[in-house]
Amino acid sequence: MSDEEDDIILSELNDEDLVAQMFDDLYDGMKEEIEEGVNILLERDWAPYRILTEALVGGMTIVGHDFRDGILFVPEVLLAANAMKGGMSILKPLLAETGAPRVGKMVIGTVKGDIHDIGKNLVSMMMEGAGFEVVDLGINNAVEAYLEALETEQPDILGMSALLTTTMPYMKVVIDTMVEKGLRDDYVVLVGGAPLNEEFGKAIGADAYCRDAAVAVETAKTFMARKHNQGAAAV
């Protein structure tokens, strides 16, 4: 079969087949195809939030599972993330306009002395995909930067990331400072990064250690549901 015969015309697919094809395209990191798919679904009057959750997050969840299971590796995940980012950039302004549900708000950043941000960026993107508003502080954040963001952004969740054994203890500096200032209990604190583990998360006083982006999303959702339930019980 020639390449020409293999070509799939996305606009000729029905909705179900198009979403399935977008899953494949996300998996293969095909950014332009994802952008095209998003635009086609918008033309077919799909709500931006539905496109995000059903086509993009659904596809990215498969990528996340295959990464966790050792089927996909970092380069492929980054390409998939890049493709999803392309779709998200089309949807983001529309989501705000159409009043898509907001699950919660997160401030996230890599800690002081650490410039690694691949994992953090994946978490940010997946959290946005799951309906969280994310304020990304970037890399090399001192405790003052986190505290300022907590005050100005008033998030539900603080996320901290570190890739180095030498920088991960800084997470405790941030949490201890939050405790000193009486702020600790106002926020859910999630931590992640390659050298961390659950024991470390507990030892520094975080609410949870998140092994990967998918776990971060699920953990964040669980905490938000708990917060919601507590709020409802108090009424």
Place this chain on the structure above:
Amino acid sequence: MTTDATLTTEGVAPKGEGRVLLIACGALAREILAIKTANTLDHLDLQCLPAILHNHPERIVPAVRDAVAKHRDAYDQLFVVYADCGTGGQLQAACADMGIQMVAGPHCYSFFEGNDIFAAHDEITAFYLTDFLVRQFDAFVWEPLGLGRHPDLRDMYFGSYEKLVYQAQTDDPDLTEKAQDCAARLGLAFERRFTGYGDLKKALTTIT
């Protein structure tokens, strides 16, 4: 001498000679043997685990535990020639649990320079290569990161780095040239820093 490719994927088995077994990262094999020869450390035997564990720190502790269990009875003493190496303190905890000493420091980049000197540099935007990693750049950096297939990913990985520091254990103009090429491929400035064996030599020569 075992090839770099073998050190990367298989490591080196001990010879069964000597009272003390070093359980080491394969990326340190040449340096350890050079120190051993230069200082006549005949009481040291060497087992190297596959150097590629460098890219999978979560596998280091189980691999070291297995090696200790396998060889403990055959030697008077075991010594682990890894630093923390991205294990988040778990290798240190495992060694303490097994009653075995290890090299101090966060990683080989630090102990090659000397842990105090390395910490004083406080360089957060430097990407380091040793002699071994320069020789094995493709196997440890280029290929695992998919940069051959997807060069556009380079800035996602290295966009926050500013320079590549080649920590030279030996004076080798060919390696320096290769390290320069590595820096160019990653789009980073280049710096060569001769370290010799640093704290590694101190650690090995104090084992009795």
